[in-house]
Amino acid sequence: MPELPEVEITARLIGAAVVGAEIESALAPGINALKTFDPPLTALAGHRIERIGRRGKLFVIELDGDLAIEIHLMSAGRLQLFETPASLRDRTSRFLLRLTGGRELRLREFGTRQRAWVKVLRFADVDEEETIASLGPEAWPEPPSFADLLDQPRPLYALLRDQHVIAGVGRSWVDEILHAAMISPFKRGSDLDSDEADRLREETVCVLGGALTHYESTLSLPIPDKLPMPLTVHRRNGEPCPRCGDQLEAVFYEDYVMCYCPTCQTEGKLLKDRRLSRLLK
Numbered sequence: 671m672p673e674l675p676e677v678e679i680t681a682r683l684i685g686a687a688v689v690g691a692e693i694e695s696a697l698a699p700g701i702n703a704l705k706t707f708d709p710p711l712t713a714l715a716g717h718r719i720e721r722i723g724r725r726g727k728l729f730v731i732e733l734d735g736d737l738a739i740e741i742h743l744m745s746a747g748r749l750q751l752f753e754t755p756a757s758l759r760d761r762t763s764r765f766l767l768r769l770t771g772g773r774e775l776r777l778r779e780f781g782t783r784q785r786a787w788v789k790v791l792r793f794a795d796v797d798e799e800e801t802i803a804s805l806g807p808e809a810w811p812e813p814p815s816f817a818d819l820l821d822q823p824r825p826l827y828a829l830l831r832d833q834h835v836i837a838g839v840g841r842s843w844v845d846e847i848l849h850a851a852m853i854s855p856f857k858r859g860s861d862l863d864s865d866e867a868d869r870l871r872e873e874t875v876c877v878l879g880g881a882l883t884h885y886e887s888t889l890s891l892p893i894p895d896k897l898p899m900p901l902t903v904h905r906r907n908g909e910p911c912p913r914c915g916d917q918l919e920a921v922f923y924e925d926y927v928m929c930y931c932p933t934c935q936t937e938g939k940l941l942k943d944r945r946l947s948r949l950l951k
């Protein structure tokens with residue numbers, strides 16, 4: 671699942687390769703992938719890519735002539751650059767930008783659900799677009815004080831992933847951040863003392879920045895279908911904690927899993943497994 675570090679590295683690598691490239695044509699083969707109709711897709715032809723930026727977990731491709739393309743990967747999308755146009759049989763294609771010279775920038779989505787989306791906007795309207803306008807401050811590189819930001823009676827596991835509260839963190843990196851800060855995922859934001867709030871902010875910056883540094887030294891184009899994420903806690907339940915060596919535990923939800931170290935984060939307490947408690951009802 672692409673989160674801030676994965677979107678940032680993709681924007682940097684692909685951005686460096688396509689800046690200045692001219693769009694020959696744009697296609698949206700995905701069902702409902704394109705969420706806007708004005709400006710139309712045909713308006714993109716002939717424009718040049720000036721920059722690929724990131725807002726939270728979204729891409730903003732800036733074009734000359736006051737145009738921009740916003741892309742949300744959702745949970746299973748990838749933005750990739752190919753040297754040749756897509757085969758019609760590539761059923762993962764949701765949105766294609768054909769570049770003069772034969773290269774193609776492609777939004778692909780793996781899995782059965784089609785949820786990734788694209789909006790074509792006037793660049794001047796990007797900040798007012800509803801998803802972007804609703805984003806909280808960026809989680810990296812310099813988020814504001816967490817004491818104020820997270821002062822809500824909701825568990826940190828939910829708060830940190832709420833893009834309206836803070837932008838960029840999802841299910842994978844939240845486990846790593848909370849483990850690094852040695853704080854329980856179920857602790858409420860409003861119950862953080864000022865040391866914990868500072869530590870959590872520091873670890874958020876450090877964990878996301880560390881992931882990005884890792885990608886910068888290990889990744890190059892082409893971006894692989896599955897990014898090798900340097901996770902040490904997420905989905906590692908049953909394995910030893912990288913800090914204390916005790917066993918990492920998990921809470922299972924409908925379609926995802928939250929991992930933590932009881933020794934480092936919950937004073938040894940095992941958090942309730944939602945899946946089991948439902949079965950036992």
Ligand SMILES: [Zn+2]
Pocket residue numbers: 911912913914915916931932933934935
């Ligand atoms: Zn531990």
